[in-house]
Amino acid sequence: MKIATCLVVAAVLAMGAADVSAADLGTAEKTYATVCANCHGRSGQGMASFPKLAGKDADYIAARLKAYRAGEKVGPNTPLMTPHAAKLTDEQIAGLAAYVSTTFK
Numbered sequence: 001m002k003i004a005t006c007l008v009v010a011a012v013l014a015m016g017a018a019d020v021s022a023a024d025l026g027t028a029e030k031t032y033a034t035v036c037a038n039c040h041g042r043s044g045q046g047m048a049s050f051p052k053l054a055g056k057d058a059d060y061i062a063a064r065l066k067a068y069r070a071g072e073k074v075g076p077n078t079p080l081m082t083p084h085a086a087k088l089t090d091e092q093i094a095g096l097a098a099y100v101s102t103t104f105k
């Protein structure tokens with residue numbers, strides 16, 4: 001049993017979203033409301049060519065934000081998104097991914 005528990009904990013930690021602090025979540029909430037919501041909507045519902053974020057899991061969101069931060073081309077409107085990911089730290093990305101995936105269903 002103990003070994004099984006350890007494996008679960010290790011798997012959760014490896015996903016990277018488990019160590020998000022309350023402070024990171026609070027910062028993410030503010031960033032989302034002041035920056036991200038302008039395009040992705042107040043509840044992550046998206047609009048027109050701004051993709052819906054609601055219902056996407058934390059790993060997916062974090063991976064996308066890291067791709068944009070790295071300057072990778074993701075979709076046809078990547079240039080609109082890249083500047084907003086460019087200066088994010090790993091902590092901010094983890095916070096935003098956790099905030100969006102747990103707040104907007």
Ligand code: HEC
Nearest residue numbers: 035036039050051061064074075076077078080081084096
């Ligand atoms: C100026 C409008 C704009 C702002 C502000 C913006 N985004 Fe985006 N975002 C976009 C667009 C447009 C895309 C799709 C880009 C593409 O085609 O690759 C996108 C894509 C994404 C994706 C990938 C969605 C998917 O389904 O693959 C995530 C995650 C994301 N944005 C999160 C954020 C977060 C978090 C913030 C705030 C830090 C933010 N965005 C701010 C316009 C914006």
